[in-house]
Amino acid sequence: MRVPLSWLREYVDVQLSPEQLAERLTLLGMEVQGIERWGADWRSVVVGELLTVEKHPYADRLQLTTVTVGSGEPLHIVCGAHNIAPGQRVPVALPGAVLPGDRRIERTEKMGIASEGMLCSGDELHITSDAEGILILPPATALGRDLSELYGDVVLDVDVKPNRGDALCLVGLAREVAAATSATIRWPEIAVEEAGGPVSDHLKVEVREPELCTRFVGRWVSGAKIGPSPDWAQMRLQAAGMRPVSNVVDASNYVMLELGKPTHTFNGAAVHDGTIIVRRATAGERVETLDHVERELTTDTLIIADPRGPIGIAGIMGGFDSEITNATTEIAIESAVFDPVSIRRTGHRYALRSEASLRFEKGQEFRLARIGADRVAQLTLAWAGGALSKGRVDTAPTEPPSARLAFRPARVSRLLGAEISVDEQRSLLRRVGVETEPAPSGARIQVSAAPQPLVVDPGAEQALVAVVPTWRRDLAIEADLAEEIARVRGYETTPAHLPDTLMPAYRPSPLLVREVIRATLAGAGLSEVVTHALVSPLDEARLLWPEDESEPALPASLAAQTGDEIAVTNPLSVEHSVLRRHLAASLLDVLSLNERQGRPDVAIFEIGKRYARVDGRPREWTRLAVLLTGAAEPAAWNRAARPYDLDDAKGVLELLYRRVGMPEPSYVPDPRGFPFHPGRALLARAESGGEAVAGRVAELHPDAVAAWDLRAQRVIVAEVAIAGLDVAGPMRVHVEPIPRFPEVERDLAVIVAESRSAVEVRRTIERHGGVLLRRVRLFDLYRGAPLAAGEKSLAYRLVLGARDRTLTEAEVEGAIEAARKGLQKELGAHLRT
Amino acid sequence: MDFESLSGDLHRLKDLALAEVAKAADPAALDQLQIKYLGKKGEITAVLRGIGALPPHDRPRVGAVANDIGEAVKTALAERGFELRSIVQAQRLAAEMVDVTLPGRTVPRGTLHPIPETVAAIAEVFGQFGFVVYEGPEVEDDLTNFQMLNIALDHPARDLWDTLYVDVPGHLLRTHTSPGQIRVMQSTRPPIRALLPGRCFRYEAVDASHGFEFFQVEGLMVDEGTSMADLKGLLDEFAHALFGPRRTRFRPGYYPFTEPSVAFDVECVVCGGVGCPACSKSGWMTILGAGMVHPVVLQYGGIDPELYQGFAFGMGVERISNLRHAVPDLRYYLENDLRFLEQFR
Structure with missing residues (x-):
């Protein structure tokens, strides 16, 4: 809301500087977001008086004038306007002047005659909308004065919160200023002379939807003359951000800004039979609104109609056919109260929101319908003449009394944590127009209102009744009064102390496991990223990331719904229109961006969510995703470069599992192919305490890399469900006593067919090695002579030991021999010695 | 053979041995000399074998001389050996000299993203x-x-949250972390002190200061007497922990789910409160919104507003991070340009 201070001063005295006022309003909850100096862009524009006005000898459109600015020789100025006459006072831009838009005025020659400056129109100064005529100033305006001193203004930009519709106007903000400064408010004097016949001669109103239009007040002015409104009124509208249109339309807008009451003025002659009907539109009805758009109306749209059809959309915008034009003489004034929800929905439906509908949406003070109608009539008569018909059409003339709200001052103190005496609370409330009185016996406290009303008996506690001004529709419960008391008192008076009440029970933080993973991976050289959860459906399709085997299996009947995509129904762009079902594509996008910045070595991870619809319901899983590509160790003066490969990703995973106390994962090949390298993809699985943690590590298929337009040779990705990882579990580590007897190491080289996997060999050794076998570690993998083609040799170091004795050679040999035999029998392995 | 000649032989041998030891060029030569003079078949040993031919009263005298000479040769060998090893080591060390001003071998070290880091910092306080x-x-x-x-x-305040809706009936992408208040209250009983970090979404075009995905941290405290003063005390501690000793202020705000509602401002981190473009010349920067939990919200959470009262606050993680790290553009966070991320070392 733009608030010109000169206008505000009409209703309240302001002694403070604009900055001080802005600060006080902000601390009262009316946040001033900007202070604009109106007229700060006028330089060397002064008040002059026209001495002579003559025709230009060579141009019909132009006139020659002489102007005095009070001192010095009269100036000779050529002018294109025709509304000027000697004796008028006008704004004069002297040579060297600057006008809005950085327009510079110099001594020029117009059609052979020198011009020493320019006479200004209201439009050129951006203070009225009149571009045709020169702005004629009041005759008493001081000659030679700088115009910015006379007409400059300060405009505050106030952010009025949605619950304070009553403050979306000059009078409303004047009340706040009064509350902040203890000044008194001057209500505009509203009085009308009713010179015409009874209003019923001209206007009948029929409200068919009293729920949606709770009050309709109509007024009628005959014989008005449409023209521009007074310059001072235009200046105010302009400064407040509204473009002046014509005297009658300006009167309506002026009242909206002054009182917060939106009204509408119709060309009375265009209202058929003088009958206004407030009803819902019927199917197929159309109306052309003031913005020249023809709209087809839906049947839940509340309209203003005459017997022939719609003449406006209620509370949103009038109709073009009944618009006030220069020929209009009969004015019908509508000042109504509409249902906020209906207005809001209608505005959304037609994507039409106006200054009027914004105010209707926030709810309207009931009595303002009457006051607003009178005020518009008053200004219409003053600015456009004519005769006001006697009386109003009023569909609900009974105005409800002020609401009475009981509250407990002690409870207010308890909420605020500050002991505020009853007397102080009463005087603070009085500053915002809320009078208080002792509560009658039986008064009940409104703790909360609809939709969960709670009303309690104050019991022994002292209670007061607050008489709520009719415009404060936001004050409905006890806590609302606490806020009024707090904000008027000022929050700087609220004490600050740390809570000294009971602490909640311990609860392990879900962030803990993530902190451990993050620290571990960063320590291992990976950088953390955070990417969008909303992705492109094309990315999802392009990567074809497989369904997740780690999620619990669903009944066959629901299988079709497993992992359905969740799409945004009103996306900002297709690039971000679905929730991702895996994180890998997001990391590929990060790689792509960094490749384009000349950063091909990328080692990143993200802990984020994947989303899907399962059984018709949204579900979310926290995942860890890893992407490795480029150099694991960049070339340096003391080291050659080494590229990332699958083993790096597995190593990261193994490190992670170890760090969070999971056993080492076991690997199962995943030969599915696209989007993975068919020979370099695996599922990793580890179980601990009945919980399984599954993940996937793979080198991307070259086609998948190509689909992302990447230059990288090899891209390794991993994705792990981290829900099962739990570092916070109590007593995770159980210490084994340090062996007192020496361990024995034996190496075993196992030659097997290529088709045998390392995990099979290892498992076989572990199974047959017996209780003495403590650890098995692969330390070499060899192919080539003297091995046959299709063979490989895996060399393991076996560590054996017993807790209670040193092993004998026979025991060691026995265990090794058992492993050997198992390998031979189960895997057809032979052994090198 | 008599004592004189034997003793003379021994002294000659000694002179010879010492001369050779002094000339030995490496430890191997010393080993040879050790064998040559003191070995089982060595020359001094051989002289000593002749001791049996002497008269018994001469034998101890010769023995004493031989021992002295043997010791002398041994000592010479040891000294020369030490000397030679020192020379060799000195040569090796000299050869091993490196340019110590060369950079070290880089230990790969990743970086942590400012959003989770900021969440962790908030959660820590x-x-x-x-x-x-x-x-x-x-x-x-x-x-x-x-x-x-x-x-x-149809609440007009819905305009404060431009919402992204999804194709799951009745659902949307949460516009703030505040719904977490309801979920916490429904799942636990007072005393409640809860922190709810997470990702939020809004229908908002992207520019340097807006995004459609962002992160918030919500706080909720509910107990019998929890008041605005508790809120103020805690937020002061929080602001001082994250931004150092700065002035703070409460001013009235508006949220439908708190009553009274406040905005919490911290003295501008750029100008220190004098007023600058970063704080729109006000000297203050708003870091979060807060207030006393609205009674209706307590009721929906299953908590009797006559028995309990509490406060809630909500802050934008990016906002806090921007102020702490002077990040000029909100888009940096989700773009993940390594040149941005690597600054958080």
Whole structure:
């Protein structure tokens, strides 16, 4: 809301500087977001008086004038306007002047005659909308004065919160200023002379939807003359951000800004039979609104109609056919109260929101319908003449009394944590127009209102009744009064102390496991990223990331719904229109961006969510995703470069599992192919305490890399469900006593067919090695002579030991021999010695 | 053979041996000399073997001389050996000299993203005051995201949250972390001190200061007498922990789910309160919104507003991070340009 201070001063005295006022309003909850100096862009524009006005000898459109600015020789100025006459006072831009838009005025020659400056129109100064005529100033305006001193203004930009519709106007903000400064408010004097016949001669109103239009007040002015409104009124509208249109339309807008009451003025002659009907539109009805758009109306749209059809959309915008034009003489004034929800929905439906509908949406003070109608009539008569018909059409003339709200001052103190005496609370409330009185016996406290009303008996506690001004529709419960008391008192008076009440029970933080993973991976050289959860459906399709085997299996009947995509129904762009079902594509996008910045070595991870619809319901899983590509160790003066490969990703995973106390994962090949390298993809699985943690590590298929337009040779990705990882579990580590007897190491080289996997060999050794076998570690993998083609040799170091004795050679040999035999029998392995 | 000649032989041998030891060029030569003079078949040993031919009264004298000479040769060998090893080591060390000003071998070290880092910093502060972390769903239902927070379907305040809706009936992408308040209250009893970090979404075009995905941290405290003064005390501690000793202020705000509502400002981190473009010349920067939990919200959470009262606050993680790290553009966070991320070492 733009608030010109000169206008505000009409209703309240302001002694403070604009900055001080802005600060006080902000601390009262009316946040001033900007202070604009109106007229700060006028330089060397002064008040002059026209001495002579003559025709230009060579141009019909132009006139020659002489102007005095009070001192010095009269100036000779050529002018294109025709509304000027000697004796008028006008704004004069002297040579060297600057006008809005950085327009510079110099001594020029117009059609052979020198011009020493320019006479200004209201439009050129951006203070009225009149571009045709020169702005004629009041005759008493001081000659030679700088115009910015006379007409400059300060405009505050106030952010009025949605619950304070009553403050979306000059009078409303004047009340706040009064509350902040203890000044008194001057209500505009509203009085009308009713010179015409009874209003019923001209206007009948029929409200068919009293729920949606709770009050309709109509007024009628005959014989008005449409023209521009007074310059001072235009200046105010302009400064407040509204473009002046014509005297009658300006009167309506002026009242909206002054009182917060939106009204509408119709060309009375265009209202058929003088009958206004407030009803819902019927199917197929159309109306052309003031913005020249023809709209087809839906049947839940509340309209203003005459017997022939719609003449406006209620509370949103009038109709073009009944618009006030220069020929209009009969004015019908509508000042109504509409249902906020209906207005809001209608505005959304037609994507039409106006200054009027914004105010209707926030709810309207009931009595303002009457006051607003009178005020518009008053200004219409003053600015456009004519005769006001006697009386109003009023569909609900009974105005409800002020609401009475009981509250407990002690409870207010308890909420605020500050002991505020009853007397102080009463005087603070009085500053915002809320009078208080002792509560009658039986008064009940409104703790909360609809939709969960709670009303309690104050019991022994002292209670007061607050008489709520009719415009404060936001004050409905006890806590609302606490806020009024707090904000008027000022929050700087609220004490600050740390809570000294009971602490909640311990609860392990879900962030803990993530902190451990993050620290571990960063320590291992990976950088953390955070990417969008909303992705492109094309990315999802392009990567074809497989369904997740780690999620619990669903009944066959629901299988079709497993992992359905969740799409945004009103996306900002297709690039971000679905929730991702895996994180890998997001990391590929990060790689792509960094490749384009000349950063091909990328080692990143993200802990984020994947989303899907399962059984018709949204579900979310926290995942860890890893992407490795480029150099694991960049070339340096003391080291050659080494590229990332699958083993790096597995190593990261193994490190992670170890760090969070999971056993080492076991690997199962995943030969599915696209989007993975068919020979370099695996599922990793580890179980601990009945919980399984599954993940996937793979080198991307070259086609998948190509689909992302990447230059990288090899891209390794991993994705792990981290829900099962739990570092916070109590007593995770159980210490084994340090062996007192020496361990024995034996190496075993196992030659097997290529088709045998390392995990099979290892498992076989572990199974047959017996209780003495403590650890098995692969330390070499060899192919080539003297091995046959299709063979490989895996060399393991076996560590054996017993807790209670040193092993004998026979025991060691026995265990090794058992492993050997198992390998031979189960895997057809032979052994090198 | 008599004592004189034998003793003379021994002294000659000694002179010879010492001369050779002095000339030995490496430890191997010393080993040879050791064998040559003192070995089982060595020359001094051989002389000593002749001792049996001497008269018995001469034998101890010769023995004493031989021992002295043997010791002398041994000592010479040891000294020369030490000398030679020192020379060799000195040569090796000299050869091993490196340019110590060369950079070290880089240990790969990743970086941590400022958003989770900021969340962790916030959680650390409130954790010290007993706040425990909860998380709620990002695909939220309309009821919890709006209606239970006192924002009815056609409430004008809905304009404060431009919403992204999804194709799951009754659901949307949560516009704030506040629905977590309802979920915490429904799942636990007072005393409640909860912190709810997470991702939020809004229908908002992207520019340097807006995004459609962002992160918030919500706080909730409910107990019998929890008041605005508790809120003020805690937020002061928080602001000082994250931004150092700066002035703070409460000013009235508006949220449908708190009553009274406040905005919490910290003295501008750029100008220190004098007023600059960063703080729109006000000298203050708003870092979060807060207030006393609205009675209706307590009721939806299953808590009797006559028995309990509490406060809630909500802050934008990016906002806090921007102020702490002078990040000029909100887009940096989700773009993940390594040149940005690597600055957080």
